Structures are given as structure tokens and as C-alpha cells.
Amino acid sequence: MTIRTSAAALALAVCFAAPAAAEFPERPINLIAPFNAGGGTDLLLRGFAPHFEEAIGSPVFVSNMSGGSGTVAASALSGQRPTGYQMAYMSITVSTIQPQIKNVPYDVDSWTPICSVAASPTLLFVNNDSPFQSMDDVVAAVEAEPGKYVFGSSGPGAMTHLTTVAAFSGLGILDKLKHLPFRGSGPAIKELTAGNIQFFGDTEVLMQRGDFRPLMVFNDERLENYPDVPTAAEVGIEAPLNELYLWGGLFAPAGVPEDVVAKLAEACETAVNSEGFQEFATSSGTVINHRGPEDFEAFFRSQYEDNRALIEAAGL
Amino acid sequence: MLSSLPDAFAILFTVEGIATLILGTTLGIVLGAMPGIGSTVAVAIVLPFTLSMSQAPAILLLLAVYAGSVYGGSISAILINTPGTPQSAATCLDGYPMAQRGEAGLALGWATQASIVGGLVSAVVLIIAAPQLAAFALQFGPIETFALILLGMTCIVSVSTGSVVKGLLSGMIGIFLSLVGGDPIIGEFRFTFDNWQLYSGFNLLAVVIGVFALSEVFMRASAKITSVSELVSFRGIVFPKLAEWRGRRRNLAKSVLIGNVIGVLPGTGAATAAFISYAEGRRSSPHREDYGKGEPDGIVSSEAANNAVTGGALVPTMALGIPGDAITAVMLATLTLHGITPGPKLVEDNPVLIGAIFAGFFIINLLLLPLGTLLSRVAAPLLRVREAYMMTAIVLLCALGIYFVRGNPFDLLVMGLAGVGGFILRRQGFPMAPLVIGMVLGPTLELTLRQGLILTDGNFFAFFESPIALVLTIVAIAALSLPLVRAALRRKPA
Numbered sequence: 001m002t003i004r005t006s007a008a009a010l011a012l013a014v015c016f017a018a019p020a021a022a023e024f025p026e027r028p029i030n031l032i033a034p035f036n037a038g039g040g041t042d043l044l045l046r047g048f049a050p051h052f053e054e055a056i057g058s059p060v061f062v063s064n065m066s067g068g069s070g071t072v073a074a075s076a077l078s079g080q081r082p083t084g085y086q087m088a089y090m091s092i093t094v095s096t097i098q099p100q101i102k103n104v105p106y107d108v109d110s111w112t113p114i115c116s117v118a119a120s121p122t123l124l125f126v127n128n129d130s131p132f133q134s135m136d137d138v139v140a141a142v143e144a145e146p147g148k149y150v151f152g153s154s155g156p157g158a159m160t161h162l163t164t165v166a167a168f169s170g171l172g173i174l175d176k177l178k179h180l181p182f183r184g185s186g187p188a189i190k191e192l193t194a195g196n197i198q199f200f201g202d203t204e205v206l207m208q209r210g211d212f213r214p215l216m217v218f219n220d221e222r223l224e225n226y227p228d229v230p231t232a233a234e235v236g237i238e239a240p241l242n243e244l245y246l247w248g249g250l251f252a253p254a255g256v257p258e259d260v261v262a263k264l265a266e267a268c269e270t271a272v273n274s275e276g277f278q279e280f281a282t283s284s285g286t287v288i289n290h291r292g293p294e295d296f297e298a299f300f301r302s303q304y305e306d307n308r309a310l311i312e313a314a315g316l
Numbered sequence: 317m318l319s320s321l322p323d324a325f326a327i328l329f330t331v332e333g334i335a336t337l338i339l340g341t342t343l344g345i346v347l348g349a350m351p352g353i354g355s356t357v358a359v360a361i362v363l364p365f366t367l368s369m370s371q372a373p374a375i376l377l378l379l380a381v382y383a384g385s386v387y388g389g390s391i392s393a394i395l396i397n398t399p400g401t402p403q404s405a406a407t408c409l410d411g412y413p414m415a416q417r418g419e420a421g422l423a424l425g426w427a428t429q430a431s432i433v434g435g436l437v438s439a440v441v442l443i444i445a446a447p448q449l450a451a452f453a454l455q456f457g458p459i460e461t462f463a464l465i466l467l468g469m470t471c472i473v474s475v476s477t478g479s480v481v482k483g484l485l486s487g488m489i490g491i492f493l494s495l496v497g498g499d500p501i502i503g504e505f506r507f508t509f510d511n512w513q514l515y516s517g518f519n520l521l522a523v524v525i526g527v528f529a530l531s532e533v534f535m536r537a538s539a540k541i542t543s544v545s546e547l548v549s550f551r552g553i554v555f556p557k558l559a560e561w562r563g564r565r566r567n568l569a570k571s572v573l574i575g576n577v578i579g580v581l582p583g584t585g586a587a588t589a590a591f592i593s594y595a596e597g598r599r600s601s602p603h604r605e606d607y608g609k610g611e612p613d614g615i616v617s618s619e620a621a622n623n624a625v626t627g628g629a630l631v632p633t634m635a636l637g638i639p640g641d642a643i644t645a646v647m648l649a650t651l652t653l654h655g656i657t658p659g660p661k662l663v664e665d666n667p668v669l670i671g672a673i674f675a676g677f678f679i680i681n682l683l684l685l686p687l688g689t690l691l692s693r694v695a696a697p698l699l700r701v702r703e704a705y706m707m708t709a710i711v712l713l714c715a716l717g718i719y720f721v722r723g724n725p726f727d728l729l730v731m732g733l734a735g736v737g738g739f740i741l742r743r744q745g746f747p748m749a750p751l752v753i754g755m756v757l758g759p760t761l762e763l764t765l766r767q768g769l770i771l772t773d774g775n776f777f778a779f780f781e782s783p784i785a786l787v788l789t790i791v792a793i794a795a796l797s798l799p800l801v802r803a804a805l806r807r808k809p810a
Contacts, residue, residue: 036642037360043649046364064360065723067516068498072724075512101503103510150771156503180458180770181501183763186639187583193636194454196771205652209637211660284653316503 024084024260025058031250032088034073036066041248045089047280048117048271055267055274069157070094071104078106082255084264087114091248096304097157101316108304112256113296115268116249118281119289120203121219122163123229127192128211135215135235138199139171146176152188152197153181159246160185162310163201166218166244169313170237203246205285218244240306241313247289247303249296265293324671327372328679336373337380337676341683344384345691349391351398351710352525352717355586356642358385363646371654372669376676378647383435383626383680386586387688390427390619395420395550395699396710398529402520403586403622405752406594408528409475410607410614417610421554421692426612427619428553428688430568434620435681437572438579438627442634443674446663449580449628450635456581458767459779463788464581465761468588468753470795471595475749477608483750486741490754491761493518500763501770513726518734520755522727525714526734527741527748533707534739550700552693556612567601567613568620575621579628582640586625587756591749593621599795627677634670636660 031049033042045062053060065073070093077088088094099107124135132138142149151168153161161181168174180197182188189210191197200212204223207214214229220243222231232242250268252261271277272290281288291299327333340362347358362381366374389404394411407427414423441449456464469487476483496507497517508514561568571593578589597617598607607614629640637659639645648658656666663670699706718727738748772778780786 037357037363037646039645040649042360043363043653047367047653063723067722067724068512069503069515072512072516075515076724102505102515104515105512147773156499156501178770180767181503182767183500183583183759184645186645190454190582190632190636190638191457193638194457196457208657209648209659280653283655 024263025056027085028059028061029056029084030086031060031062032073032077032086033062033064034066034070034088034090034094035064037064041089041091043284044118044248044286047284047286048089048277051271051274051277052267055270056263069098069155071098071102074098075105077251078110078253080253082112082253082257084252084256084260087250087252087264089117089248090251091159092246092303092307093157093159093162095251095300096307097162097311097316100304100308100311101157108301110254111251111300112254112261112293113300114250114252114261114264114293115272116247116289116291116296116299117268117272118249118286119245119247120205120285120287121217121223122159122201122203122244122246123207123214123217123223123226124163124167124199124201125207125212125214126199127195128213130198130213132198132215135167135171135230138215139173142168142173142176147178149176149199150178150180150197151199151201152191153179153200154185154188154202155183156181157314157316159244160188160200160202161314162307163218163244164199165314166237166241166310167199167201167216167232169310170232170241171235174313203285208285218242240309244310245289249291261293320667320671321675323668324675327668327672328376328676332370332373333376333672333676336369336377337679337683338687340377340380341384341680341687342691344381345388345391345684345687347381348385348388348400349695350717351392351396351400351529351714352521352721353385354401354521354717354721355382355385355389355403356646357717357721358382359643359646363650366650367653371651371656372672372676374650374654375647375669375673376680378643378650379673379677380680380683382643383623383677384684384687386623386626387428387431387435387619387684389622390431390615391424391688391692391695394423394427394615396529396706397532398710398714399524401586402524402752402756403590403625404618405524405528405587405749406475406590406618406622407615409477409594409618409749410609410611413608413610414612414615415550419554419610420550421552422556423610423612423615424553424688424692425555426615428685429555430571430616430620431623431688432681432684433568434572434575434623435626435684436678438576438624439674439678439681441576442627442630442677446631446635449631453580453582453632453636455784457782458764458771459782460784460788461581461583462761462764462768462779463782463785463792464578464584465588465757465764467788467792467795468592468757469761470792471591472750472753473796473799474595474598475591475608475747475753477747478745482744482746486746486748487750487754489741490751490756491758492754493523493751494755494758495762500759501766513724518730518755519718519722519724519727521721522718522731523734523755524752525718526731527738527751529710529714530731530735531738531742531748533711534735535742536703536707538739550696552696553689560612563602564613564616567597568616570596570600571617571620572624575624576628578621579625579640580631582632582638583760585641585756586622586629587752589625590618590622591753591756593617595795599798623681630677633658634662634673637662
């Protein structure tokens with residue numbers, strides 16, 4: 001039923017699309033999930049929305065606009081008026097990777113970053129029965145038999161792809177491995193279990209779905225749950241490839257008035273720090289990482305630059 | 317697993333448990349019957365409610381909506397030639413002709429009984445053999461999946477009523493439509509003409525609804541209205557007598573088996589199973605000559621298979637933590653939110669919960685019988701309106717459903733164009749089912765072919781080093797050549 005209500009509210013929002021009035025917000029606010037209902041981003045946003053609603057004091061509804069690895073929603077949003085009533089939860093790939101590898105109608109200057117919500121470091125992992133105990137083993141094996149080993153991804157240009165590229169490009173063995181893209185992480189994980197691929201990279205939550213063993217983590221320090229797993233820098237991978245976070249936050253189209261940004265950002269901070277959302281984050285394995293508008297904008301812009309190295313390495 | 321069942325029943329037979337099962341199944345049937353909603357969206361609609369529920373009821377609600385929607389899709393397929401979900405597209409082929417003959421109630425009866433048998437058997441298989449089947453699913457890599465999809469593609473021939481050439485052309489159109497959007501291996505956009513609306517390709521559901529439902533509305537609008545008679549004469553479900561099942565049980569058993577096996581394999585899905593099962597029925601059923609003209613066996617083939625998929629899809633999900641499709645992925649996410657880590661140890665660590673889920677799944681399938689009967693009685697008067705109103709309502713329902721799925725008005729345009737295109741093609745005698753097969757199977761065929769070629773370094777013949785792939789390919793070739801051999805044998809004596 002919520003989807004119906006959302007659609008009705010969306011229709012209303014479109015009818016009354018007027019310049020931001022003095023008392024923001026006077027209408028419902030739409031948070032767009034650029035992926036299908038039921039996916040990770042959608043769940044996170046639906047867990048976040050009620051707390052955001054409470055903080056902003058106006059109805060907030062989540063709508064889904066999926067397709068094109070998130071670019072369909074981002075393209076649609078970039079053409080909207082910057083009123084602050086429409087925002088999307090965009091990840092590192094939607095906001096910094098896709099616009100640099102595809103011909104989409106948005107780029108680094110199309111947005112008003114509002115706040116970041118989450119950031120999880122990624123890990124490179126193998127099946128538990130794999131002979132590889134460390135990255136040294138991997139490098140030796142790959143050097144010995146170039147073209148034999150295969151790494152998977154959930155799709156070209158996805159976070160899973162970038163993680164493996166960062167790992168193998170950082171160690172200088174990327175061209176000696178084969179890349180096998182899948183449609184989503186599920187099928188890729190199945191092939192890792194079955195042994196058709198040997199390496200995969202994703203966040204801690206996803207890794208725990210299977211009987212897998214991490215070899216390194218793209219974080220600035222070792223993870224609490226895996227004190228014996230080295231960071232990428234320890235393995236010898238140099239910046240900017242040594243840290244990789246699946247981060248995401250709220251973006252509005254460029255040009256949102258400052259007072260509106262301030263209100264949205266304040267509500268976002270309150271929502272992120274709310275007890276309810278913290279509980280949700282614990283149960284869903286979300287690593288909270290809040291940044292205000294200025295911080296987030298600086299971070300977003302530096303990521304946009306840094307990720308160019310990854311894109312080049314991946315040959316995208 | 318079996319030893320934990322008593323505790324599992326204690327969870328199920330509470331007020332909350334029973335209410336969840338009944339409400340969820342009802343909602344699933346209704347949502348599945350609405351054209352354009354589809355199982356994935358139906359599950360997504362109830363997802364927010366599960367956040368405040370306890371573990372077992374949360375998963376059971378999703379399961380009930382899932383199983384209910386797969387069955388519900390057959391109702392609109394039979395009554396108004398509109399597959400509520402893509403997996404019911406094959407049900408239209410015989411269900412709708414039966415309805416046009418005035419046997420809508422009976423067609424629904426066949427569909428209901430076949431769905432229930434399919435679902436129940438898959439539930440039993442899930443309870444008894446999930447770990448073994450999961451091990452089997454792991455044998456299916458990209459190369460094996462490619463061979464299976466190749467076999468599925470041969471169904472285009474069996475569902476081509478009239479001209480096989482036109483059927484093949486229709487299938488090619490479907491495959492071509494599926495190529496629009498992102499390339500699955502290198503990520504580049506194809507055939508998008510720099511229009512971002514095409515980045516994700518054509519929405520499958522929008523095209524299916526367009527070519528089936530909208531084109532049907534156009535067909536009727538273009539015909540001379542001579543009467544204001546009822547669209548279909550339907551007074552509620554009529555169940556076939558047990559004796560009428562005689563001679564159809566083999567077909568039923570085979571369809572359930574096909575659905576179960578295909579359901580277990582991640583990334584194939586209920587639509588594939590329904591079409592393969594339909595094609596197999598058309599090849600081997602004693603009533604094969606009547607397929608496409610309103611033959612109950614056709615309904616049984618499709619419905620038993622697509623409901624058997626539901627239990628099958630839970631096998632890799634529960635035994636390995638690997639979602640078989642978008643719906644089981646949602647279930648895994650829900651488990652995570654309730655503090656349960658899906659994975660190979662899921663069953664081991666939570667025997668009671670999983671027992672309750674499996675037993676609940678069995679009960680959900682039993683519930684399809686009374687709830688299906690009841691809901692079809694309620695719906696019957698709604699169908700007794702004048703055709704013009706009915707057609708308008710169908711167009712509106714389809715448009716609403718399609719818009720909800722992705723919230724993108726562009727999908728409405730796609731649906732409209734698919735409707736016009738479907739209308740033109742159907743008037744020229746092109747069957748529409750092959751188009752749907754092409755569009756459903758095309759992307760997987762392409763992805764697995766190219767994945768296989770990466771694995772074998774471009775050597776296609778290395779595909780046949782896999783025994784499973786070899787057998788499936790031989791079956792596909794046999795399925796294609798059998799009619800030719802039969803025809804040749806028939807000619808010889810003369």
C-alpha cells in the first residue's frame with residue numbers, strides 16, 4: 001500500500017512544483033532509491049526514511065526508479081528543479097563511476113550533496129577451501145600460470161568489479177587474470193562456491209553470506225572482526241587503490257538554496273544519529289558514516305578524481 | 317530438519333502465524349492477478365510491513381505473497397488473456413481459448429489444482445532434499461546454464477501456433493528487444509541512441525503486458541461490436557472431476573519435475589520453467605494436437621511448473637544462502653534484517669525457524685485451494701460488466717501496474733508501443749508467446765554464452781566437454797528434429 005500512497009504523493013508533488021517557499025518543507029519529500037525495491041539500497045533507505053521524516057517534520061516517502069546501474073534515476077533527478085523535495089540515495093558507483101564511463105546527462109557538478117549516510121570497506125575473498133592463504137600465494141600462483149585464474153564481479157563497473165581491479169591492478173597482475181561478470185552478486189557468489197571463479201570482492205555483510213575467507217581489506221586499518229586480515233596498504237597496494245568504500249548518501253540536483261540544504265542536512269544528521277536508525281544499522285550490517293554537506297561535497301569531489309585511476313585500471 | 321518440525325508447528329499455529337499465512341496468500345493472489353504487478357513487486361509491496369514483525373512471520377508473509385502471486389497470475393491470464401506475471405504467459409495459450417469457449421471456470425479449476433500439486437510437491441522436495449539439490453545446483457555453471465537456455469529456446473517452435481517461420485521471427489524480435497541497454501560483459505550501452513531512458517533496456521513486464529493485454533484490447537476495439545455480451549461467462553471456479561485427470565497425470569508429474577529442477581537453478585526462473593514444461597507437454601501429451609486451442613493439459617503444464625519453481629527457488633536460497641532470483645534475494649535481505657545470517661549454515665543454526673518456514677510454505681500451498689475459490693467467486697461479478705468498460709479497466713490496471721514497478725513514465729510509452737506493435741503483428745498472424753520467450757531467455761543466453769567463451773578462451777567446442785551441457789544440447793537438437801523425423805516416418809509407408 002505504501003507504494004500507492006507514494007505514487008499519489010508523487011503526483012501531488014509534481015502538480016505543486018513551485019520554487020522553494022520560505023517555510024521548507026511544506027510538501028512531502030521524495031527519496032529515490034535508484035535500484036529495485038528489496039535490494040540493499042532500497043532497504044537502507046526504507047530503514048532511514050521514518051527517522052528522516054521525524055526529524056524534518058514533513059512526510060517523507062521512498063520511491064524506486066531502477067535501471068542502468070542506477071543511472072536512470074540519477075539522470076532523471078539531474079533534470080529536476082533543485083527544490084530539495086527530491087533527493088536520491090546515490091552510491092560511489094552511481095555518482096562517481098558511471099558518469100565517467102558512460103555517456104550520461106550528469107557529472108560531478110550536477111549535484112548538491114546533502115549528507116553521507118553509510119560507508120563500508122570492501123574485502124577481497126576466496127572460497128574457504130581455496131589453497132590461497134595470503135596475497136603472496138595469489139601473486140605467485142597467478143605469475144606461474146597466467147590466464148588460468150578467474151575473478152568475478154556483479155557486473156562491469158560495479159563495486160565488486162572495482163574491488164578486484166584495485167587488488168590485482170595494485171599488485172600488477174590484473175592482465176594475467178580473467179574477469180567474469182555476472183548479473184548481480186548472488187550468481188557470482190554461487191560460482192565462487194562452485195569453484196568456477198576463484199576471487200570476489202564485496203563488503204563484509206555480503207562475504208558472510210557464504211563460507212568464504214578474506215585475504216585483504218581495503219580499509220585504513222584492520223577490521224574488528226578480522227584482526228588477522230591485512231589491509232591493502234600492508235599487502236603493498238599504493239594509494240589511491242588501497243582504500244575502497246561502498247559509500248552512499250543523499251544528493252539533490254545542483255543549486256538547492258542554502259537554507260534548504262541546512263534544514264535537510266540537519267534532519268539527516270538527527271536521523272542518522274537516532275536510536276532507531278542506529279539499531280537498524282546494527283541489524284542490517286550497515287556501517288554508518290555521516291558527513292555534513294561541506295565535508296560530503298569535498299569527499300565526493302576527491303573520490304570523483306581518485307576513482308579515475310580505478311576506471312583506467314579496469315579498462316572501462 | 318524433520319526432528320525440528322514439532323517446534324516449528326508451535327511457531328506456525330499461533331494467531332499471528334495463521335493470520336499471516338491467510339492474509340499473505342490472499343494478498344499475493346490479488347496482487348498477482350493484477351496485470352503488471354508481478355511477483356517481485358508484490359513481495360516488495362509487503363516488505364516494509366515485515367520490518368516490524370518477528371522472524372518467522374516476516375519470512376512467511378513474503379513466502380505467502382510469493383506463492384500466492386505466482387498462482388494469481390494465472391487468473392488474469394485465463395480470464396482476460398493478460399498474464400499477471402511473465403511466468404503465466406504460457407497459461408494464456410490454452411487458458412484464454414478455454415475461457416472464450418465459455419469454460420473459464422473449468423480452466424481456472426485446472427490451473428488451481430495443477431498449481432497446488434506443483435507447489436505442494438516442491439514443498440515436500442524442499443523439506444526432504446534441499447542439501448542434495450543445492451549440491452546439484454552448484455554443478456550448473458555458465459556453460460551448463462547456456463545449454464539449458466538453448467533447450468528453452470527450442471520452445472519457440474512448440475508455442476508457435478500457425479506458422480513456425482512467423483514464430484521464429486517473433487522470437488528474434490524478442491531477442492533483439494532484450495539486447496537494448498547495457499552490455500552484460502563490458503558495460504557499454506547498445507542501441508540506446510544516447511537516450512538515458514534506454515540505458516536499462518525495455519522493461520520486460522511492460523512489453524509482455526503490451527503485446528498480450530493491450531494488443532488484445534486493440535483487437536477487440538477494431539472488431540465490430542455486435543453484442544454487449546459478457547466478456548467471458550464466468551461464475552466461479554469449476555473443479556475438474558478426478559476421472560478427468562485420467563491420462564493427464566503423467567503430464568502433471570513431468571511438469572512438476574521440470575518446475576522443481578529449473579527452480580533449483582539460480583538465474584533461470586519460473587517463466588523459463590513454464591515454457592519448457594509447456595513445450596514438453598506439447599511434444600509428449602496424448603492431447604498434444606489440441607495445444608493452443610484450449611487444452612487443459614496446456615494449462616496444467618504451465619501452472620504446475622511455475623508453482624513448482626517456488627519451492628525449488630528456495631533450495632539454493634536456504635541451503636547455500638544464494639538467492640535464485642530477485643524475490644529470494646529480498647527474502648535473504650529480510651533474514652539479515654532480523655539478525656539471521658543467510659549462508660551454508662543457515663539450516664544448521666536455525667533448525668526451528670527454517671522448519672517453520674518450510675512447513676508454512678506447505679500450508680500456503682494448501683491455502684491456495686479455498687482462497688482461490690473464494691476470491692474467484694468474489695471477482696466473478698466484476699467481470700460481468702460491458703466489454704467497453706472492461707477493456708478500459710484493463711488498460712487502466714495495466715498502466716497503473718507498470719508505473720508502480722519502476723516509477724518511470726517511459727515504461728508506459730514502451731507498453732503502448734508494444735501494444736501497437738503486438739496488434740500489428742498479431743493481425744499478420746505472428747504468435748506473441750515466442751516474443752516473450754526471446755525476451756525472457758535472450759539476456760541469459762547471451763550472458764552465459766559470453767561467460768562460457770571467457771572461461772574456455774573462446775573455444776565454443778569446449779562447451780561440450782561438460783557432460784550436462786552435452787546432454788542438454790543433444791536433447792535440444794532432438795526436440796527440434798523430432799517433428800521432422802515423425803513427419804518423415806509418416807510419409808514412408810505411403
